[in-house]
Amino acid sequence: xxKSHRLIYILYAIIWxxxxxxxxxxxxxxxxxxxxxxxxxxxxxxxxxxxxxxxxVILIALFAILHSVGSHYTYAQMEYFNTITNFFxxxxxxxxxxxxxxxxxxxxRILFEMSINxxxxxxSTLLFTLLLIIAISTVYELLEWLAAAxxxxxxxxxxxxxxxxxxxxxxxxxxxxxxxxxxxxxxGSYRRLWQQKEGEK
Numbered sequence: 266x267x268k269s270h271r272l273i274y275i276l277y278a279i280i281w282x283x284x285x286x287x288x289x290x291x292x293x294x295x296x297x298x299x300x301x302x303x304x305x306x307x308x309x310x311x312x313x314x315x316x317x318x319x320x321x322v323i324l325i326a327l328f329a330i331l332h333s334v335g336s337h338y339t340y341a342q343m344e345y346f347n348t349i350t351n352f353f354x355x356x357x358x359x360x361x362x363x364x365x366x367x368x369x370x371x372x373x374r375i376l377f378e379m380s381i382n383x384x385x386x387x388x389s390t391l392l393f394t395l396l397l398i399i400a401i402s403t404v405y406e407l408l409e410w411l412a413a414a415x416x417x418x419x420x421x422x423x424x425x426x427x428x429x430x431x432x433x434x435x436x437x438x439x440x441x442x443x444x445x446x447x448x449x450x451x452x453g454s455y456r457r458l459w460q461q462k463e464g465e466k
Contacts, residue, residue, distance in 0.1 A: 266313045270322050274309055277326045284337040297336035300405075305329065311379065318458070321375040328371040331364050340364065365437040369398045369444025377448075377455060378462060387459035391449055398445035399438065406434040 281301075288294035308325060311317070335343060340361035377394045384390040448455070 266316065267319070269319055270312055270317075273322050273326050277305075277329055280330050281333050284333045288337045289339050293339050294336050297332070300408075301329070301332070308375070315378070317375055317378050321378055324371040325375045328364075328367055331367060335360060335364055362436065362440055365402065366440040366444040368402065369441035370447055371444075373398060373445050373448040374458075377458070381459060381462045387452070387456040390459055391452065391455055395442070395445045395449065399442050402438045402441040406438060409434070 285294070285298075312322060343360035373394055376397050377390055380390050380393050380397065384393050
């Protein structure tokens with residue numbers, strides 16, 4: 266694994282540890298990080314095995330850091346986003362919506378690299394990656410619902426972060442899809458990435 270990748274993972278680990286100190290709701294923080302405990306080691310292992318590009322590692326690290334910030338404050342009560350909320354006179358704190366959008370935007374590239382081995386060309390890889398973004402977003406919303414149903418109502422509501430919006434889950438999935446679709450506008454760049462990875466096989 267390149268040294269630059271190791272430095273990024275170390276930086277993320279430091280930020281994660283700092284944000285793990287005294288989160289607003291410890292129970293909510295734990296729920297938000299259950300998937301982190303599994304996926305971060307998985308991504309590092311896959312990077313070690315397949316050597317992803319530096320931009321992919323940077324983008325996934327940025328998303329992971331934003332997720333850590335959201336889990337520290339809880340998404341619905343991210344106080345540093347209140348300035349934007351008040352400026353635009355929003356009825357709710359949209360930090361969670363922003364992170365769902367950035368999930369599609371920032372994780373697309375590394376998921377594209379992961380998908381190259383199971384597709385035939387750049388176009389099919391782009392489509393597969395977009396469908397993967399939608400599927401992951403949908404499964405995550407289902408897991409949130411299960412957490413709310415299993416745990417106590419106060420913790421469940423903090424975890425869901427719906428803030429009174431009955432269509433919160435559907436909007437989150439849509440925003441992740443839009444974030445993913447923006448990547449498709451850079452088809453030429455992804456085609457070159459696909460050709461590069463194919464040439465390394």
